[in-house]
Every structure is written in structure tokens, then in C-alpha cells.
Amino acid sequence: MAEAKERTFSIVGKRERKVDGVALVTGRPKFVADVPIPGSLHVKVLHSPHAHARIVSIDASKVETLPGVACVLTHENTPVTRYTTAGQGYPEPSPYDTRMFDAKVRFVGDRVAAVAAESEAIAREALRLIEVRYEVLPPVLSLDEALAPGAPVIHDEEDSTGAYDPSKNIAADIDIDVGNVKKGFAASDIVVETTTETPYAQHAPIEPHVVQSYLDPDRRLVLVSSTQVPFHVRRIVARVLGIPLSRIRVIKPRVGGGFGVKQEILLEDLVALVTLRTGRPALLEYARDEEFVASRTRHPMRIRVKLGAKKDGILRAAEMEVLSNTGAYGSHALTVLSNVGSKTLPLYNKAPDVHFFGRAVYTNLPVAGAYRGYGATQGYFALETAMDELAERLGIDPVELRRRNHIRLGETSPIFQKLGEGREGVPQTVKSCELARLIEVGAERIGWAEKRGKRRRDGAWVHGIGMSIHMQGSGIPAIDMAAATIKMNEDGSFNLLVGATDIGTGSDTILAQVAGEVLGVPLSKLLVLSSDTDVTPFDTGAYASSTTYVSGKAVEKAALEVRGQILSVAAGMLGAPEASLVLANEAVRAPNGKTVSLSQVCERAMYQEGQFQIGATASFVPEESPPPFFASFAEVALDTETGQVRIVRYVAAVDCGVAINPTLAEGQMEGAIANGIGYALYEEMQISSRGRVRNPSFFDYKILGARDAVPIEVILVPSYEPTGPHGAKSVAEIGINGPLPTIANAIHDAVGIRLKRSPFTPQRVLAGLRERR
């Protein structure tokens, strides 16, 4: 894109050090549990041992006499309000099917009671003294069981709302038609159909969920939470506990990883209620096994894709049917389901006939929620496997088949309008797209032409090469809103106050770079304060790959206003028209060469003449969600005797518009791909026949370690997104969608087997090899 190359930036595009880097690398107290509030009660949760049961009685009388116990919470003494734990904008498009504590438990790990005590040891002891009698009910432990006629009804309560048809365990349902797929398939020369399945996986952030609550000197409730959604926390906690929103302050400090699992109002209600009831601060930190079992997971899915194409490979019809397991509660059920289609199907916009439909189903299993990729990860496994099969059937090279079909600059897809997040979407055309170049660059770097089909042998190892292409989105159009406040200080520095939620992504740094570009200052002059509901303006939070694009645009707007104010003051000082002034390098320059420093400008405005606070607040609601693009290539080696799969090399070519900070953009891609590789090769929550998670620890739930050496090469190919701040789009999620289909396709290249079920464990691979013989 010529535009991107012509622009010169002063701080955008620089590999600046993160603004919080020094604090993190020296271990300063920056995380929730690092700043203990003296006198805090320790809260612990009693989890259900049964997948499906009614609580016949709960007797906490023995607990109440234990010294050091401050309060016990059960369904008998807590609010009955139904809500969703999903951290989404109001009104949340998820069923209100959750109570703080219910008289029914719906998965092994569900809340039964909670205790607040002087120490963790006493709290644990107290949990043991709670006597619960259950009426065990038959559990529903799979998609098929949930949909079987006569299946036990998981949400049989009267007061839940928003689920599609709880009597049939259906939390969400969707059916979108474009054209007529029956006619489309009939008119196709080749039709392929494939079904893929993906399992339960957990985000496994190294910092588990943790919340601290306390009453400030004005007796307002303060929640310090490791969260992605501070504003949603405030609103939902207020509603659930029945207290005015203005009596709550939510602060997000540094967060040790979220990946979607913290886009949830998971524990804040509990600690808040303990503090309100006792007047004392309270802390709840999940243990690692609780984090696995009783927080959130990815939605396991079964997805059938049917593609019809002409002999030339151009798609004629596409059908995608989704069955999503949303677990015991429906948070994110509808929106993740929608995303399976909304973030995949527009990529291949040539097909005039498209049918996307599916359902999200309740089961008595761990609760699925938001997880990086948000349905697109599962969807791309199906779609890009089907495309690979189509290429094989047609005798067209897989790279070439993508080239002929992918969406291009200036094009649109009817899916954009028909399918949003749980409701209708927004029409849009692609205004920045380097996908063709990504494919070219990636294919060349991996050695596609040289390696494809060669099946190079190295002892028992066989090599193969595979690819896939992807798009995602940047924020949720017409729904997400972000705001930013900038105020100037008399030394030429600025406070940048953003609701935007840095969860380790580096958004504090990115947003500072966006502002610094407009204001002509280095990062050291930008003091970022983020995610404090009392101080920073609103932001929906860190999800939907929205921070750079949506929050960034709000920052850019605010910075432009502030710049205008600076120039107007400087104009008076320099005696030159505003339009002739240049703001750069912390000073304003007139055409005649006279300058005033930013510090002088602010001193004047603050103390001397026509005094006012130089500052502005701006908001931004995106009208569209410009997709980043990703061409994913991998060379794998497969041990034909053991089925073990090794990634020899991973090449990721990505277009995220202008990369505000290339190091951070690369980091997002590398981390997302590594997580995706884990999901493709190792990660699977194993569930017993009674619905219990059998491997809730890093010992048995294997994530990628440093020795699982995967050389990941990220190639940033810039484009310029005219609607984005300084031309930026997003990059946070898209990387995680590559590994499943890319590796599956590479395995096929190596040994001719198509794996439709992940993870591709050595056992599955070996079984596939044996079957093929």
C-alpha cells in the first residue's frame, strides 16, 4: 500500500519499551495479590462434587461457631437476582441464567457456598464443616446427550431469561441465509463436506482469577480485580447486589494474562458481598485447580462445513453448521456461536449462496466463555480443512485456491451485515487488505513450492507443509464504545486517562504512542492511567480485539482536540496563525522559526493568560470492524513410529494495518500462535464419566513450554486502515486461529491423513496412520 509507506511517523511504528516494563521486570507490587489490605478476610468457595443435583439442605451451623469465621454465604442468604457473568455491553446478549448461589448445581465445580475467614487455613477448615445434602440428578455430559429427546433439563428454573429454549437445553440458536445453498450446491462441479471437533481447553493464565475488595474511608465499595472488563464489573455487581452503581469503584491493576477468561464477572460479586456484610476487606484468589475447573473455558464444538465450487475453484456455495457446548451456564453462548461464522465466512466472499446455522447447548460440564479467537478458532479448523480438501479434489494447489477466493480491497460480503455478535451486523467494505501479499510472502518464506508434496524423510520422521488464511475483526461495530481523557501539565507532560484495559497486551504503551504521535512528545511525557472507574472514562474492556482500533481512535480524537488547544495558545504567544504552526519534538514552531516549548504553552494557559486546563475527553464508536488478515504456514515433522508431531517452522504473515508498536504486535502473534499450537497438539481438558475434570493442573494439562521449541517467524506487512488511529487495525486474536488448520493440513501433506479431531496427539496421529494402511 503506497499510503502506508509514504507516511513517516515520529513514535508510531517504533519499538518502544513498554511503559510498565521496568516495574514488571523488577517485581514491583503491581498485581492484585501484591498489595494486601491489612485485616483482609480470606474467601474460599465450596464447589459442587456433582455434575447435576438439587441442594436439599445446607447446614453451616458448625462453621459459624468456628473461631475466625466472619461470614458464610449460601443460596439461603444471598440475592436471588438472575444475571449473566459475561462481561459484555448492556443489555448483555447472554442469558440471565446465573444466581450468586443457586439451590441447584449444574457442573462439578459449581458454587455451593463461600466462607470468609481470618486466614486461608481457617476458611478451608470451615468449608469442610459445611454439611450439604444433595439430590443427585442424571447429568448431561455431551452435546448429543443434551439434545436427545427427553434429556434432563439443566435450566428448569422459572426466573431465567434470554436462553433460546432451555426446556431443550438450547442456550442459543442462529440461522442465517444468503441466497439459496441448495441451488448453489446443485450448480457446483465439486462438493466437499467435512466435520471437525474441538475439545474443552482452558486459557491457563499464569495469574489465576483474584479479587480484593474493601470499603474506602467514605464507605464506598472498592474492587481491585484482575479483570478485562472493569466497567461491566461495576454495573453487574451493582445490579446483582442491589446497590447504586455510584457506590462502587473498580480498579484494574496489572493483570497476569486474560485471553478471555477474565472477560467475566466471576468472583467480584462474592468478595463485594463479604465486604458489605462484614465491613472488612476481603480477598479471593483461585487455586490453580479452581482456575481450570471453575472459571471459564473454550467452547467445545462440532462444526460441519460443506463447500461447493466450480472446476476453476471459485466457491459457489458454503454451508456451515455449528454445535457448540456452552457448559452449565450460557455466558457468551450466542456471541461465540455467531462469531464462528461472522469471522470466517466473509473471507471467501465469492460464494453467492451461504447458509450459516447452529446452536449452543447447555451441558452439565465446565462453563465455556470468551477465549481468544472467540469461535473463529473452531470455525477456521473446519473451514480451512474443507478448503484444503477442495483443493485436493480439484487438483489445485491450496495456496492458489485461496488466492482465487479470498476477499479483496474494496469488496464486501453479505455476511458482514447479516451476522454480527448475536444480532445483525453492520455492512462494511474492506478498506485495507494485504492478504494477497501475505500469501505470497509467507509461501516464499516457508519454501512452499520446494517442500509441498515432497514428504522428505529423516529416519522415522516425515516432513509436510500446510497453510491456511484468516481474517478477524477490530472491535464490535455500533456497540463498543471507548473514551479517553487527556490533560496537560505545566512541564509539558500529559496525563492520559483511558478506560481501556491492559491485560499484558501493552495497550497502555500503544495508546501512549497514539497520543504521542499527535502531541509530538516521547513516551516519558505521557503518564498513562487506565481502568479505574472513578477516574478514567468509559471503555467496554479488552475483548473483540478492540483496544488498538477503538480505544486508540478515542485517544487519537482526544489528542487532536488537545493539539488544537495547544496551537491556539501558541498562536497567541507566537503571533502567527494556528494553521501555520507545527507541533513536534515537544515544541510549537512558527514559520519564522520562533518556537515555544510545550511547557511554556501550558504555563501560560495554567497561570498567566486566558487560563484554562488544556485537556479533552473524546469518545469513539466504530462504524465498522476492519479485519486484520493472516496467512499461516507451517512445516511439520511427524514421527511415523510414534505419531509425535513437531513444528519445524512456523511462518506468520500478518496485516494489522499500521503496527503502532511492531515488537508488541509480533508478541501478540507469537503468543497467540503458541497458544494455538498447544490447542492443536497437546491441550485437552479430560472429563470423567461423572463430569469431573481429571487434569486440572499444569502437570497434566500440557501447555507449550520453552523446550517445545517452535521457531515462529512473524512478518508484519503493513497496510493503511483509513478508519483506524494512524492507520491501525487489530492483532490480538487472529494468530490463535492459524495452528489448528495449518498443522492439520501439514499433517495431510506429510502422511496423507486428515485429522478432524483435535488435539492431534501422538495417539490420534498413530491411529490415523494405522487406519490408512
Added chain:
Amino acid sequence: MKIDLTLNGEKRSFEAAPGDTLLEVLRRERFVGVKKGCGEGDCGACAVLLDGHAVNSCLVLAGKADGREVVTIEGLADGERLHPIQEAFLDLGAIQCGYCTPGMVIAAADLLAHHPDPSEEEIREGISGNLCRCTGYVKQVEAVQDAARRMRRPHG
């Protein structure tokens, strides 16, 4: 019980319950750079140097540390001067959420103190006990390589 140890170069004395782990004692005494990620020795976020060797402090009973030398992340920098590994992590973008960072830097410090010129394989092995969910280890390995180079350079 009382434990006496040298912590970040200073002689310190702490009260501990007999069953306390070193991780618990350190965090209680405000050395919160030492993180708890799992409490079971699986993730390495709690790594500290014990007599110069990196260990999971969640697996070390406090009593074991009596009479020994412990260095936490807080003790790596020399006042305002960061350790070369810390500088390298900052410069190469090896820190995302930062939660695994202290433990990983400690493990890298152990590695480089004993193997000043490690191969890439040796670096990966050196930090193999430190799990990270954010980075894919790409920039962390590069940062350790860079730190090794910085540390081998003659002072200047």
C-alpha cells in the same frame, strides 16, 4: 519457628510456621516479586535463587532456607542499575503481562551464571521450568541470548 537467612545480600530473620513454604514467607514479608502461579512446582513463577541455584520457592519448606542465601527478583538489580537480563528483556519485548517474568529472569540468571555462552537449546532447557502463556517464548529466548552477549562483553 525462626529462620535466619541472607536475603538479597542482607541478613534477615523471619518467623514462620513449620509447614510454611519459602514462597509464603517471602510474599508475607513483602517480596511480592516472587509470584504464585500454581503453588505446586509446575509453572516456575515463584523461582528464586537458593545458594545461587534457581528453585521453585513453593516447593522449598521455609525451614530448609535457614542458614542459606536467597536472591529474589528484587535483589537482582543493583539499585537503579538493572541486571543485563532485565535490560535485555525490556529491550527485546520479552515481557507481556509480566507475571512469569521474575521467575524466568531468575532462571536465566542461574543459567548464565553457570553457562555464560549457552546455545539456543541450552537456553530453552534453562527456562524449561518457567511456563509463559503470553509470549510463545520467542522474544524471551532472544533476550537471554542478548543478555549473554552483554554479560560477556568487557565492561564499557
Added chain:
Amino acid sequence: MGLLHIEEYLRPASLEEAFRLKRAGGERAAYVGGGVSLVLFAPEVKTLVDLSRVPLDGIHSDKGGVRIGASAPMREVLDSPILQTYLGGIVPRMLREVASPLLRNVATVGGTLVAANPWSDVIPVLLSLDAEVTLFDGKSRTIPLANLFPVRHHLGDALLTEVRLPPAPAHGAASFVKFGRTRFDVAMLNVACAVTAEKGRCSKARVVVGGRPDLAARAPKVEEVLVGAEFSPKTIAAAADVAAKTVEVREDRRASAEYRKELVEVGVRRALTEARARLAEGSR
């Protein structure tokens, strides 16, 4: 989380004192080596007897072979020049695949043997080397390592003080193969072998399969195929075949029985093939 039920933490400075303290506590006392198996202490245990001050570390070599103090951390064994030259450095080679440096800096050899985790990598290798262990219960006695496991729950207050390896055989080679899911993982299956062969003919063979998921055990029928025969690829293939047929495997969270059977054949074949290659190298 720390151990809430512990009331006393003792740090004896001598073997005799350690034994005395443990005996005084009986079932309510437990030895602590590296402490990696912390979480396994039963709730009845109230007293911990920390062995880190008892002089049980150190690695020595003499005519009788190699002696490894039970309190030697795995790292020390891995770095030891004595073990690096013992039978081609088999012990350090195996230790590279065990856990992580963080864990190897605390876990001790003695602790690992007593914990007797079925997925242990250390145990199959030591068994293949005909290791012996010394136990102290007022007096010292030395028994073959293999005899430790049936009695380890009945050791009472005895503690393991030393591991002994016999002098490395001339014309011997050893190897170790581990199958894990990721590289920071316990074994789904592992194989250790030690073979002595002169002029291409095998005079002694130890083949040990571990992580079955049961505790490592020698595979005598496999060893029978090898001893007295030409140590050739053909013999190795036959031995691996017999292994797949005779080594008992079961299913667990990590792997199915069927898959383990496959791994047994591959593991035994690869381990023996590597040993053969090392022998060839050694004789050049």
C-alpha cells in the same frame, strides 16, 4: 499452599540424630529430602525431619564403583564429571530429560527413589545399571535397588543414605528413551537399557521399561533374546517384538494401553539401537 498440619520442623545434623528423631515420631514424622513430594505427606504427619544438614551428599568414585549421596540434588549428579564419564554419561543424559532445572535443583536422588513415582526416569536407568542402595536404621545395609520397591512402604524409620553403581563394565553401553507429551512432562513410557557385548556378541543385557504406567521393571524375556546372541539389528528387532508381547502395560490419563504397547516396541528398539551405536563408537 504450605503444609497446614505440620507442627514441628527439625533439622538434625547427623544421620544418627535424624534416625532417632524419626523413630521418636513414628508415623507422625517424615523425612524431608528435596521436598518435591511435599504434597504427598499424609495428614497424620506432624513432624518433619529435614535431612539437608545431614552429610548425605557428595559423589565419589573408587574401585567399588560410584557412590552418590542420597541428598545430592539431581543437578549435582548431572554436572558431576564422574557421572559424565560413567558408561558414556548415561545418567546425566537421562537427567536432562527429567523435569526442569528448577526441579532438579531441589529434587534429590534419594528422595526420588523413595517416592518411587511410576513415571520416574531415574529408576529405570538405575535399575538397568544394577544399582544398589544403602539403608540406615541404626545400622547400614546395602540392598539391590530392585529390592527397595516392594519394601518401601515398610521401611519404617530407615532412611536411604546412598546409591551405589558397580564399576562400569568394559565393552558396555547404556541408553535411555523417554516418550512424553511435551518436553516438560513425565513419561508416558520410558525405556532404559544397558548392554555388554564383546566382538558383537551380547554377554549381558538389562532392559527396563517404566511408566507403564506401573513402576519400572526389568523385562527378563527381552533380555533372554539378547544374551548370548549376536547384538545385531535383527536381534534387536526380535527383542523389541518380544517386549511388545510380554511387557505389561495399562491405560491411564496420559496414554491408552494400546498406544503404550506401540511405544514399548519402538522404545526398546530405539534404546537398543542407540546402545549398539555407542558400543561401536566406543570400540573405535
